[in-house]
Amino acid sequence: MPLATVYLTIMPNQMIATIFDGLTRGMLYVLLALGLNIILGLMGVINFAHGAFFALGAYITFTLSQRLGLFPAIIAAALCMAVLGMIMESTFIRRLYSRPPEHVLMFTFGAFLIIVQIIRKIWGDTPQPLSPTGFLAGSINLGFSQYPTFRLLVVALTVLVLIIVYLILVRTNLGLTIRAGTRDSEMVSILGINMPLTFTIVFGLGSLLGGLAGGLEAPLYNIDPNMGATYIIIAFLVVIVGGIGSFWGAVVGGLIIGLLQELTVQLIPGGSSAEDIVPFAFMLLILLVRPRGLFGAEGLFD
Amino acid sequence: MFLEARELNTYYGKSHVLQDVSVDVDRGEVVALIGRNGSGRSTTLKTIAGVTPPKRGSVTLDGRDITGMKPYTIARQGVAYVPEERRIFPNLTVLENLKLATLAGRKGRWDYKKVFAFFPRLDERKTNAGKSLSGGEQQMLTIARALIQNPDIILLDEPLEGLAPVVAQAIQKAIMEMKAEGMTMLLVEQNARVALAVSDRAHVLSDGRIVASGTSAQLRDDQELVQRYLSV
Numbered sequence A: 001m002p003l004a005t006v007y008l009t010i011m012p013n014q015m016i017a018t019i020f021d022g023l024t025r026g027m028l029y030v031l032l033a034l035g036l037n038i039i040l041g042l043m044g045v046i047n048f049a050h051g052a053f054f055a056l057g058a059y060i061t062f063t064l065s066q067r068l069g070l071f072p073a074i075i076a077a078a079l080c081m082a083v084l085g086m087i088m089e090s091t092f093i094r095r096l097y098s099r100p101p102e103h104v105l106m107f108t109f110g111a112f113l114i115i116v117q118i119i120r121k122i123w124g125d126t127p128q129p130l131s132p133t134g135f136l137a138g139s140i141n142l143g144f145s146q147y148p149t150f151r152l153l154v155v156a157l158t159v160l161v162l163i164i165v166y167l168i169l170v171r172t173n174l175g176l177t178i179r180a181g182t183r184d185s186e187m188v189s190i191l192g193i194n195m196p197l198t199f200t201i202v203f204g205l206g207s208l209l210g211g212l213a214g215g216l217e218a219p220l221y222n223i224d225p226n227m228g229a230t231y232i233i234i235a236f237l238v239v240i241v242g243g244i245g246s247f248w249g250a251v252v253g254g255l256i257i258g259l260l261q262e263l264t265v266q267l268i269p270g271g272s273s274a275e276d277i278v279p280f281a282f283m284l285l286i287l288l289v290r291p292r293g294l295f296g297a298e299g300l301f302d
Numbered sequence B: 001m002f003l004e005a006r007e008l009n010t011y012y013g014k015s016h017v018l019q020d021v022s023v024d025v026d027r028g029e030v031v032a033l034i035g036r037n038g039s040g041r042s043t044t045l046k047t048i049a050g051v052t053p054p055k056r057g058s059v060t061l062d063g064r065d066i067t068g069m070k071p072y073t074i075a076r077q078g079v080a081y082v083p084e085e086r087r088i089f090p091n092l093t094v095l096e097n098l099k100l101a102t103l104a105g106r107k108g109r110w111d112y113k114k115v116f117a118f119f120p121r122l123d124e125r126k127t128n129a130g131k132s133l134s135g136g137e138q139q140m141l142t143i144a145r146a147l148i149q150n151p152d153i154i155l156l157d158e159p160l161e162g163l164a165p166v167v168a169q170a171i172q173k174a175i176m177e178m179k180a181e182g183m184t185m186l187l188v189e190q191n192a193r194v195a196l197a198v199s200d201r202a203h204v205l206s207d208g209r210i211v212a213s214g215t216s217a218q219l220r221d222d223q224e225l226v227q228r229y230l231s232v
């Protein structure tokens, strides 16, 4: 990385800040992609509605933050999405598992469109600004520069959530069931485990991560009804880059793509026009070298 | 009888695979299901386990109707199904594979200690991943997984298939020991000689129908039947 080295020596502080920005953005991708990937890995459902949950998470955070304050609003919105995900799985999606896979795909795509329309109806088409307030609006001196407190919260909260999800996967009975079910869910139910219930819980967990990503995104960038579409594409891309059904794939893939985008925008003159292309170029590169993604077939719940 | 399957009719799509199959097993009994490849033996076990529910017919367990219940509910009623493909979780260790089976299984005589004493080889490989096991070890694990659930009956599908002769003998010995412990089993086995040696009674399947039933001793001596339905 000669270019990066140049920047690092000329303006290291700017470089470090850019890397932090990339990590924050990457954290959102990690959360979103991990939720998507757990659902895809266990149930084989390509869940487009995940993008709508992300957007809805952001909008609910926007509305609730006026009453509850930003941080409680983010948590409440994520929990709402968990409940919505569980309702959607147990009322509709569960009826589609035994059908050809394109049926459930059409369903989640339809659900995505419907939810986005509902968002338009309630909150309108124009982008809404949401800024961190109070303590979260400030910045903290990290040595290299002042860094926005809210961005640090995004990093800290995501790391915490990742640790929790990881511990659930490796330490709990639910995690054992998920890891086994990702390979052969029918065999898990033959062992007496209530898989329909597990599916509902996991759908809730995945949707919670999507809603949380939305709530954390809201104060960083504007929120608009199309945000789900933009982000869900990146999330699928992260899943492909990282490997389907892989915990570490989502983590590493999300961080790399967030970093790449931020480096492109901030360090390359005119780079913002390439912001949307860079992740795709990176995906193609990875797929050439590792067709199953970075962690395909050796991930945690694979 | 403890397990009674009555006139099961099971379909794969339009193809009518089981036609009025009736099978029963009493407590402590080992009953064999024998027949040629494709005669519907595995489908009979799957139908009882709830994996391929029957269109018509019924399954009762100790008088309770379990027809049409989900596989996990049937398992919780005390039916352990050991599939032909073994279906060990390759990404889980031996211990984790067993742990998973205990989650919804009942407590009873078969705990980790007894299972590992029964299959010392699994004890040695406790922390190895399922995918690193040999065929014989996988078969031991899939049987161990059934035992540790402390079921009332085990549906055992071709436990000796594809194993080297020495290994197959070890598994056969294990099945005999399970029988000696009083375990109730419905056994599918390709090798009719072995099946009839291990079992108390047997049902013969041909093209999805039961064509003969009797004690294993009777069937062993019926040369004509063996010729017609069992020899390849």
Ligand SMILES: Nc1ncnc2c1ncn2[C@@H]1O[C@H](COP(=O)(O)OP(=O)(O)OP(=O)(O)O)[C@@H](O)[C@H]1O
Residues within 6 Å of the ligand: B012, B015, B017, B035, B036, B037, B038, B039, B040, B041, B042, B043, B044, B084
């Ligand atoms: N999933 C399936 N879909 C469609 N047909 C099937 C399926 N599984 C089995 N069959 C068909 O049903 C019939 C009975 O199959 P089954 O597996 O019960 O046979 P089997 O007696 O266990 O023999 P073997 O184990 O040697 O194949 C066969 O004709 C088989 O081709």
Ligand SMILES: [Mg+2]
Residues within 6 Å of the ligand: B041, B042, B043, B084
């Ligand atoms: Mg078979």
